[in-house]
Amino acid sequence: MSKTNQAKRPNPLIHEQVHYRGDDLLDETLTFSLSKPDPSGSEFWTQVGSSALSASMIRRSMSICGYCGLKSRKYLQVLARNGREYDRASLRVACIFCSQVKTLDLVPVMRSGVLIRAPKTSQVELNIWARAIYVGRISQGPVAERARETLDKIMSLRDAAKAELGSEDPAHLAQQLRDRTEATAADLDAKLTGIRLFPLDRRLIREAELEFNQFPQILAYWRSKDGPFGGMTPPQWDLDTFTPLLSRDF
DSSP states (O other), rough: OOOOHHHHHOOOOTTTTTTTOOOOOOOOOOOOOOOSSSSSOOOOOEEEOOOOHHHHHHHTTTTTOOOOOOOHHHHHHHEETOOOOOOOGGGEEEEEHHHHHHTTTGGGHHHHHHEEOOTTTOOHHHHHHHHHHHHTSOSSSHHHHEEEEEEHHHHHHHHHHHHHOOSSSHHHHHHHHHOOOTHHHHHHHTTTEEEEEEEOOOOEEEEEEEEEHHHHHHHHHHSTTTSTTTTTTGGGGGGTTTHHHTOOOO
């Protein structure tokens, strides 16, 4: 294959996922919070319970995550700042990866994430890369091999998070956030510099007495012709898609 043809192949880290509505994406707002109030009075985010309100906000957002720019017709959630569902200015549409950063205490239940330390990488970048890694990994060929290598490299960053916080388990951090006080908040914030939540290929959902992993369904949709990757399978991707990540200092 010529270099000219290779240059025309898409890079799914950006082009297949990120859409802009004309306003800037608020990377700096994607910081850890809980789904319930804590004694310190810190901001918290709840998942909107009304399906009608959620559908209305998702349509209004053009099905775009307000944090990372993912455009997706499915698997978006609507979050309410401090539970203010009645205030549209307090609502934010989020993809499943960005949503779980804002509702960290729900991650241990779903077993859907792990803490890493990546001070040179934003949470938004990490979420975008994670989708491409998981879509790329389930194929075959050189792109899949590099996706797996990239995943291994990112997962190795758990040790640094454990050294900083005492554990790479999101449940541990969620408890620290619950227990923070005005006196301890500054110290915890300093420790969280560079700490990120890396999404796992698992999302356990409980319905009645049943529990199932929803992630395979989500992954199948992302890869479908209607999903954010538009049916562009990994063998069609740029062969160097993951090369910058393999050489990157996170």
